[in-house]
Amino acid sequence: MSRAAHAPSASTKRAGEDDGASHLSHSLHSLSIQHQSPSKPTRAAANSVPDICPVCKSSRYLNKYMRFLVNPECYHKMCESCVDRIFSHGPAPCPIAGCKKTLRKARFRTQTFEDLKVEREVDIRRRVAKAMNKEETDFETLRDYNDYLEEVEEITWNLILKIDVEQTERRLRRFEEAQKAELNPNTVRRSVDAGPDTSTLSENSHVILKKGGAQRKAQNVSSGNTPIPEDEAGFSFRGLKKRKAPEPEKMFDPTSGWSVDPIYYSAKDEYDHKFFAVKHEPRFYAFGYKSPEYYSHALRDAFGGLGVFLEDGRANEEMYFGTQAAAVAAGGGRDVDMNDVF
Amino acid sequence: MRLNEDDLYRQSTQYKHWSFTASDLTRLRQKTNAHAAAQVKLHIAQDSAERAKLAPLDSGANTPNGTGTGTGSGTGSGTGANTPVPGGAGDKGGEVDCLTMDEEKMVVDKFCETAMKLGDFLKLQPDVTCTAIQFMRRFYLYNSPMTYDGTKMSKTAFFLALKLELGTRAGSASDFASRLPKTTRDDIVAPEYTIVQALRFNFEVRHPFRGLKGVHLELEDIIHANYASVTHDGRTPADLRADAFAALQVTDEAAAEGKLGNIYAHAKDILAMAAQLTDAYFLFTPAQILLAAHSLAAPALTAFYLATKIPSSSPARPRILSTIQSCADLLSSHRSFTKNPAPNKHGWADTDPPETKRAMKKLRGCKDPTTQDLVALNAGRKRDVVRDGELDEGKAKRRKLNREKAEKESDAFWGPELKKEG
Numbered sequence: 116m117s118r119a120a121h122a123p124s125a126s127t128k129r130a131g132e133d134d135g136a137s138h139l140s141h142s143l144h145s146l147s148i149q150h151q152s153p154s155k156p157t158r159a160a161a162n163s164v165p166d167i168c169p170v171c172k173s174s175r176y177l178n179k180y181m182r183f184l185v186n187p188e189c190y191h192k193m194c195e196s197c198v199d200r201i202f203s204h205g206p207a208p209c210p211i212a213g214c215k216k217t218l219r220k221a222r223f224r225t226q227t228f229e230d231l232k233v234e235r236e237v238d239i240r241r242r243v244a245k246a247m248n249k250e251e252t253d254f255e256t257l258r259d260y261n262d263y264l265e266e267v268e269e270i271t272w273n274l275i276l277k278i279d280v281e282q283t284e285r286r287l288r289r290f291e292e293a294q295k296a297e298l299n300p301n302t303v304r305r306s307v308d309a310g311p312d313t314s315t316l317s318e319n320s321h322v323i324l325k326k327g328g329a330q331r332k333a334q335n336v337s338s339g340n341t342p343i344p345e346d347e348a349g350f351s352f353r354g355l356k357k358r359k360a361p362e363p364e365k366m367f368d369p370t371s372g373w374s375v376d377p378i379y380y381s382a383k384d385e386y387d388h389k390f391f392a393v394k395h396e397p398r399f400y401a402f403g404y405k406s407p408e409y410y411s412h413a414l415r416d417a418f419g420g421l422g423v424f425l426e427d428g429r430a431n432e433e434m435y436f437g438t439q440a441a442a443v444a445a446g447g448g449r450d451v452d453m454n455d456v457f
Numbered sequence: 458m459r460l461n462e463d464d465l466y467r468q469s470t471q472y473k474h475w476s477f478t479a480s481d482l483t484r485l486r487q488k489t490n491a492h493a494a495a496q497v498k499l500h501i502a503q504d505s506a507e508r509a510k511l512a513p514l515d516s517g518a519n520t521p522n523g524t525g526t527g528t529g530s531g532t533g534s535g536t537g538a539n540t541p542v543p544g545g546a547g548d549k550g551g552e553v554d555c556l557t558m559d560e561e562k563m564v565v566d567k568f569c570e571t572a573m574k575l576g577d578f579l580k581l582q583p584d585v586t587c588t589a590i591q592f593m594r595r596f597y598l599y600n601s602p603m604t605y606d607g608t609k610m611s612k613t614a615f616f617l618a619l620k621l622e623l624g625t626r627a628g629s630a631s632d633f634a635s636r637l638p639k640t641t642r643d644d645i646v647a648p649e650y651t652i653v654q655a656l657r658f659n660f661e662v663r664h665p666f667r668g669l670k671g672v673h674l675e676l677e678d679i680i681h682a683n684y685a686s687v688t689h690d691g692r693t694p695a696d697l698r699a700d701a702f703a704a705l706q707v708t709d710e711a712a713a714e715g716k717l718g719n720i721y722a723h724a725k726d727i728l729a730m731a732a733q734l735t736d737a738y739f740l741f742t743p744a745q746i747l748l749a750a751h752s753l754a755a756p757a758l759t760a761f762y763l764a765t766k767i768p769s770s771s772p773a774r775p776r777i778l779s780t781i782q783s784c785a786d787l788l789s790s791h792r793s794f795t796k797n798p799a800p801n802k803h804g805w806a807d808t809d810p811p812e813t814k815r816a817m818k819k820l821r822g823c824k825d826p827t828t829q830d831l832v833a834l835n836a837g838r839k840r841d842v843v844r845d846g847e848l849d850e851g852k853a854k855r856r857k858l859n860r861e862k863a864e865k866e867s868d869a870f871w872g873p874e875l876k877k878e879g
Contacts (some may be wrong), residue, residue, distance in 0.1 A: 323664030375459075376459040378461045383685065387677065410674060414671040415462055415676070416665070416667045416668035416671055418766075419462040421463065421748070422464055426479070428481065442732050
């Protein structure tokens with residue numbers, strides 16, 4: 116799951132570290148899940164297809180097509196009909212005893228992995244990978260890139276193990292915003308007014324219900340408008356190359372830089388003459404034809420090729436083209452029939 | 458990245474594909490003539506052999522035409538149906554007296570003269586006529602008049618030129634055919650592809666007419682003393698006007714304008730006749746042709762005009778002047794040229810020179826029998842006529858099957874044909 120850098124010195128180092136970290140995380144992880152849902156029967160964690168819904172207690176025996184869904188807020192399973200029943204009229208608190216998370220129907224889904232711990236870790240990794248999407252080429256040295264990868268892994272594990280979640284979340288969000296602003300400066304203004312991010316997985320960031328006015332107030336004080344300490348400004352990585360904005364596109368030139376520069380004449384816009392119909396008949400101008408166009412065309416024709424001497428011959432004189440070439444290619448010099456209607 | 462007028466002209470197909478040196482032109486015509494003569498001899502020999510073979514079979518039922526050479530009595534099959542009667546001297550010895558290159562050129566000139574008259578008869582704009590004539594001249598560079606008949610080709614050339622110059626206003630082939638005597642739509646359409654192919658799909662013809670108007674725009678400007686173009690010697694517009702009056706031999710503006718109008722008309726006539734009926738378009742650029750015509754119409758004025766354009770210090774000047782002079786020589790050598798504008802423009806074309814008459818007579822005896830019925834040929838290309846092994850068996854069979862299938866399908870759609878009562 117971790118992205119390994121392709122340098123021998125770095126990869127050995129990382130391999131060892133990964134082992135240690137995952138070993139440690141494994142034990143901590145199992146602890147944390149148990150801590151989170153003490154009411155859940157341990158059997159359910161082992162057996163991925165429970166037969167009885169923990170909410171309505173209806174069993175598979177009665178309903179053959181029962182499906183269990185989870186919400187990534189708290190990963191509590193419940194059957195589809197419970198979800199319909201409880202969350203159809205908008206967000207509501209989780210019905211499992213002891214869990215006060217506010218859940219929305221739209222975010223319920225069938226679980227992908229048998230183990231909910233894995234499911235949660237995959238979700239977190241996906242989210243972090245989306246924000247931390249730097250590549251090796253974005254860094255000045257390989258060392259910097261490896262440091263960056265390490266930090267990414269640290270953030271991921273902080274979130275998984277619920278260490279400093281709130282602070283990490285905030286910094287991650289700020290980093291994301293900074294990235295977005297760098298890519299497209301116009302998005303900054305919009306994101307300033309946006310409410311608190313509801314897609315976070317953090318423990319403390321509840322979805323705010325309309326009823327809970329007091330709660331909203333508290334939230335605002337704690338997260339939004341307090342001055343940010345220096346270290347909370349977002350993540351910064353050493354050796355990250357400055358992003359260069361792409362050059363603005365050049366103005367399109369239909370003549371690609373060519374211009375006509377006559378030797379023998381300079382056409383005027385207006386000529387005083389009598390015997391050309393073009394000047395006096397309005398029908399010539401119906402479709403935007405202009406008399407200056409006619410004048411410059413006439414003068415171009417008058418001198419076009421004056422200095423071209425055909426008695427010199429052309430550069431590629433013996434040019435075979437069209438049917439002649441085809442006849443030569445076919446041999447025998449006969450005319451080639453191109454008319455084949457069927 | 459800057460282009461001048463000459464660079465622009467070098468981009469045209471007229472320069473790329475239809476400009477020649479005099480020797481190239483001769484060589485090309487010789488090649489075409491030699492090739493066409495060989496084909497004509499071969500085809501006439503084949504044709505008479507075929508007749509000789511058929512004659513004994515037919516002789517019982519048909520007129521006893523003799524066992525001999527088959528003098529084109531109309532019993533021939535398919536393509537030989539309207540074969541011209543070969544000249545008496547020609548096919549006796551199996552040797553046909555073909556046109557030489559010079560005779561071919563005379564014949565083509567005659568075709569073009571006829572085309573010019575046809576343009577007058579149809580009351581077409583001069584540019585349509587001139588385009589058609591140039592199409593003919595270009596076509597007969599790579600094809601011989603022995604192979605393709607001029608009168609048939611000219612009709613189609615006119616139709617093409619009409620479509621080119623008028624676009625959608627040209628009308629359909631049937632409309633055009635109805636304006637011509639004894640012509641059907643098929644006569645117009647049949648040689649179209651042949652011509653277009655010989656033109657290498659280069660439809661643009663750069664005529665000198667618009668350029669002539671450009672020259673007169675500037676000349677009028679000079680006369681009105683508001684000429685503000687490039688001048689290399691410090692002459693003021695007033696000086697230029699005085700010089701122009703001197704060249705025109707007039708003293709006031711009105712007279713100068715009248716004279717300019719006459720010069721324009723004369724130069725235009727030269728361009729519309731002499732330039733079309735000589736090789737001028739192949740040997741010179743439009744600018745050279747029009748200045749040559751202008752110098753024929755008004756030598757002093759043209760010399761003055763050129764002097765304002767090309768400084769005497771310019772290295773290209775002698776070359777340009779000599780080229781214009783040689784073009785003028787070519788134009789004035791044509792029999793249509795007159796020093797002063799003639800009242801009857803086409804009077805000269807009523808009588809042919811004796812050599813042309815002789816060549817036209819000779820042409821009657823050496824036409825290629827396989828390409829005379831163009832309508833049938835065109836139909837044959839589209840149907841499954843097998844001509845001297847040209848179409849291989851499989852292809853013919855496939856076409857026949859396809860056609861039959863198509864016919865059957867159309868039958869199924871509309872139902873079988875109703876039986877006639879009685």
